[in-house]
Amino acid sequence: MNDVVISVRELTKRFCNFTAVDHISFDVHKGEIFGFLGANGAGKTTAMRILCGLSYPTSGSGTVAGYDVMHDGEEIKRHIGYMSQRFSLYNDLTVWENMRLFAGIYGLTSKQTEQRSTELLDRLNFSSERNTLVGSLPLGWKQKLSFAIATIHRPEVVFLDEPTGGVDPVTRRQFWELIYEAANEGTTIFVTTHYMDEAEYCSRLSIMVDGKVQALDTPARLKQQYAAESMDEVFRTLARGAKRGE
Amino acid sequence: MKHNFGSFVKKETLHILRDKRTMLVVMLIPIVLMVLFGFAISTEVNNINVAVVAPHRTDGVHDAVKRLDANEYFTFKGYITPNEIDSHLRTGNVGAVIVFASDYERGTAQATAGIPTRPIIQLIVDASNVNTASSATAYLQSILLGSASQQTMFETRMLFNPQMKSAYNFVPGIMGLIFILVCAMMTSVSIVREKEMGTMEVLLVSPVRPVKIIFAKMVPYFAISCIVLITILLLARYLLGVPMSGGVGGIFALSLLYLILSLSLGLFVSTISKTQVVALLVSAMVMMMPIMMLSGMLFPIENLPRFFQIVSTIVPARWYIDAIRKMMIQGVPLMAVWENGIILLGMTIVLLSISLRKFNDKLE
Numbered sequence: 001m002n003d004v005v006i007s008v009r010e011l012t013k014r015f016c017n018f019t020a021v022d023h024i025s026f027d028v029h030k031g032e033i034f035g036f037l038g039a040n041g042a043g044k045t046t047a048m049r050i051l052c053g054l055s056y057p058t059s060g061s062g063t064v065a066g067y068d069v070m071h072d073g074e075e076i077k078r079h080i081g082y083m084s085q086r087f088s089l090y091n092d093l094t095v096w097e098n099m100r101l102f103a104g105i106y107g108l109t110s111k112q113t114e115q116r117s118t119e120l121l122d123r124l125n126f127s128s129e130r131n132t133l134v135g136s137l138p139l140g141w142k143q144k145l146s147f148a149i150a151t152i153h154r155p156e157v158v159f160l161d162e163p164t165g166g167v168d169p170v171t172r173r174q175f176w177e178l179i180y181e182a183a184n185e186g187t188t189i190f191v192t193t194h195y196m197d198e199a200e201y202c203s204r205l206s207i208m209v210d211g212k213v214q215a216l217d218t219p220a221r222l223k224q225q226y227a228a229e230s231m232d233e234v235f236r237t238l239a240r241g242a243k244r245g246e
Numbered sequence: 247m248k249h250n251f252g253s254f255v256k257k258e259t260l261h262i263l264r265d266k267r268t269m270l271v272v273m274l275i276p277i278v279l280m281v282l283f284g285f286a287i288s289t290e291v292n293n294i295n296v297a298v299v300a301p302h303r304t305d306g307v308h309d310a311v312k313r314l315d316a317n318e319y320f321t322f323k324g325y326i327t328p329n330e331i332d333s334h335l336r337t338g339n340v341g342a343v344i345v346f347a348s349d350y351e352r353g354t355a356q357a358t359a360g361i362p363t364r365p366i367i368q369l370i371v372d373a374s375n376v377n378t379a380s381s382a383t384a385y386l387q388s389i390l391l392g393s394a395s396q397q398t399m400f401e402t403r404m405l406f407n408p409q410m411k412s413a414y415n416f417v418p419g420i421m422g423l424i425f426i427l428v429c430a431m432m433t434s435v436s437i438v439r440e441k442e443m444g445t446m447e448v449l450l451v452s453p454v455r456p457v458k459i460i461f462a463k464m465v466p467y468f469a470i471s472c473i474v475l476i477t478i479l480l481l482a483r484y485l486l487g488v489p490m491s492g493g494v495g496g497i498f499a500l501s502l503l504y505l506i507l508s509l510s511l512g513l514f515v516s517t518i519s520k521t522q523v524v525a526l527l528v529s530a531m532v533m534m535m536p537i538m539m540l541s542g543m544l545f546p547i548e549n550l551p552r553f554f555q556i557v558s559t560i561v562p563a564r565w566y567i568d569a570i571r572k573m574m575i576q577g578v579p580l581m582a583v584w585e586n587g588i589i590l591l592g593m594t595i596v597l598l599s600i601s602l603r604k605f606n607d608k609l610e
Contacts, residue, residue: 052451074453082451086444092264093257104253105452159451 003030005157005188006051010060011069013046020046022211023060028157028204033179033189035202035219039239043211044192045161051190052159053077065156078106081150085162087142089149091135095126098134099149106153120148123181140171147178151187158182160191164198176201196232207235209242250454254462261436262466272432276424276474280481283416294319294341294382297326297334301348310346313389320386335372342382343370344390417482418570419543421501422563424478425508426537428471431529433463433512438525456605464509471505482574491577497570499580500587504566507594511562514601537563542571565589 006028013021021043028034038044049055051064053073062069065079089098096117103113121127124144134142143163150158160179164172176198183189183203191202199205199219206216215222215238219231228234262269296314300307303325315322323340334340345368347353353366367390373379437460440446449459479497482488490497511533519525538544540554541563547555558564569586572578580587 054450077451077453080451082448084444084447086447088444088448090257090261090445091443093260097257097260101253101257102452104256105250105449105454107250107453 004028005030005032006034006062006064006190008051008060008062011047011050011057011062012059013043013050013055014058019211021050021057024208024211024213025060026206026213026216028188028190030156030188031183031186032203033183033191033201035199035205036190036192036208037199037205037235038192038208039242042208042242044208047208048159048161048190048192051076052080052082079156081153081155081158083146083150083158083160083163085165087139087146089134089142089146092133094131094133095121095137095145096130098145099152102149103152108153116152116154120152124148124178140167140174143167143171143175144178147175147182151182155187157188157190160189162192162194164193164195172198196230196235199231199235205231207238209238214238214241251458251462254454254459255465258436258463259466262470268432272428272470272474273477275427276420276478277481279420279424280417280478280486283420293321294378295323295339296320296386297323297331297340297343298346299326299328299331299343300346300350302346302350304351306351306354307346310344310390314344314386317389320389331370335370338372341372341378342386344368344386345370414486414488414575415571416543417478417486417488418567418574419541421475421478421570422504422541422543422567423534423537424474425471425501425505426511426529426533426563428474429467429505429508430512430515430533431526433467433509434515434519434525434529435522436463436467437513437516438519438522442521457602460513460602460605464513467512468505468509471508472502475501475505488574489577490574492573492579492582496580496583497573500566500569500573500583500590503587503590503594504562507562507566507590507597510594510597510601513605514597517601517604536561540564541567543567562590562593565593 004027006026008027009025010023011021011025012019012023024043024047036044036048046055050057050069051062053064053069053076056070056073064076067075067079069076090101093101099117099120100113103116108116118127121130126141126145129137129141134145137145147158147160147163150160164175167175172195179189179191179201191198193199202219204216204218205222206213207222208214215225215234217225222234223229223231226234226237228237298307298311298314311322314320326334326343328345331343331345335343347366347368350366353363356363357366369383369386371379371383371386440449450456475498479490479494483490512529515525515528515533519528536557540547540550540558540561542558543563547558547564550558565586569583569590572583573580
């Protein structure tokens with residue numbers, strides 16, 4: 001299949017005697033919104049760090065945007081976007097200065113930067129705040145801006161690590177509209193979340209328990225499989241089997 | 247990618263410029279310290295009131311008093327009787343009393359003729375401040391000696407700093423301190439702040455090499471330090487009148503090396519501290535205290551106990567201050583302090599490589 005953007009086979013990460021990620025395998029397709037779920041300590045973050053080129057697997061293989069996680073970490077970084085659960089723009093810089101910084105990091109020319117940031121600000125309905133200090137924006141706006149900036153270089157995959165933590169439901173809804181838009185344009189979204197209503201928005205979900213992928217399918221089929229009313233139930237049924245603590 | 251380095255430098259500069267308070271502090275501290283140490287806190291003898299007890303006001307005595315009064319460091323307060331000495335000193339009206347013997351003239355004549363004679367002048371000095379008292383005594387002696395005897399047994403000359411101005415002594419010390427403050431403290435805090443805020447995470451996921459992030463951080467602080475360096479040198483030269491006869495070029499070159507050393511120190515601190523508070527504390531306790539105490543800034547290294555003398559050899563400021571003092575005040579060229587330069591260079595290389603390695607390790 002040509003449209004596989006992330007492909008992982010038997011990926012394992014061991015720290016001394018502790019196996020954080022235990023032989024996981026999955027594929028993520030272009031334009032998909034892939035939900036990566038799991039309780040705290042299930043190994044989500046470790047797996048995500050490997051996929052972002054921040055750490056190397058102990059064994060197994062994986063490619064992201066066509067680059068090998070074992071050897072091409074630097075190339076991967078160039079082709080992905082990343083937004084973390086902690087707000088990570090600079091509060092003492094303006095909206096536009098933040099955009100210029102990240103555009104510069106990803107090597108956009110100043111003309112491209114101008115074009116792309118205007119486009120993103122228009123989409124966010126945010127052009128009037130171009131010269132506002134980011135620190136003075138409400139949290140919901142900051143998160144949307146973070147997402148926009150994570151896609152400033154038109155990455156093939158965007159990794160979102162609990163992007164909507166601490167945001168009110170209305171803003172979360174708006175945030176997901178942005179995610180849909182990006183996915184419709186062909187950007188692949190790889191998202192972790194603790195909100196089960198958000199899990200329902202994903203095209204496909206994987207649920208990690210104790211370092212292993214315990215379930216992987218569309219939300220509808222997962223609910224069917226576990227005879228559950230909601231994703232919340234599915235998640236709890238699976239997480240109950242966990243042996244690891246927090 | 248060339249322009250991502252540029253974007254980083256721009257960003258760091260904006261951080262600093264936006265933080266007006268810190269900026270102001272950094273720019274003002276050197277000026278305040280220079281003025282404070284240069285004028286207010288001084289170990290110089292200044293405006294000491296002197297009273298004179300003289301049973302016979304002979305020409306010789308008048309001559310001595312005239313010399314004394316003409317001196318800018320002493321103020322002649324008048325003649326008093328022996329009974330008044332104690333009360334004048336106690337109340338602090340005068341800091342020193344000169345008692346001429348009744349046979350002062352004869353004694354002087356004998357001394358001039360080379361005949362050994364018993365003391366003919368007594369100095370009674372308020373020694374509640376030891377520093378002031380000892381320099382006042384030495385200075386008074388040299389003034390009186392000139393009038394007491396044409397044929398003196400020895401001749402003292404204060405080289406390099408004939409007026410014993412303490413500002414000369416403090417300027418290199420302040421330089422040693424301030425660059426650590428600006429470079430080490432501010433860079434370490436700014437690196438740790440990114441870790442604390444979570445922005446470092448995003449930077450690490452980006453294709454920028456961590457080393458680049460760090461160097462981009464150093465550039466604006468380096469620039470600020472250069473401005474501070476120029477300010478200090480200008481103040482030292484034109485406000486305090488420090489000679490700098492060894493050539494400004496050498497002083498500048500060595501200072502640049504010291505700046506880089508301080509930046510590496512800041513990087514090192516940032517690798518061992520997790521929060522801004524820790525970074526601040528480490529900089530203050532581990533760097534400021536040794537500099538104040540063990541660098542020769544306040545206390546001569548020779549006066550330290552043996553143990554601390556050994557410890558002081560690892561304090562970079564010690565070598566820097568020593569070299570700057572030589573160049574500024576003694577007027578030796580850079581070549582004459584090459585040993586200090588080599589030591590500083592060595593320290594820079596060691597610190598920089600350790601902290602770069604530690605920094606990279608941390609990221610894995």
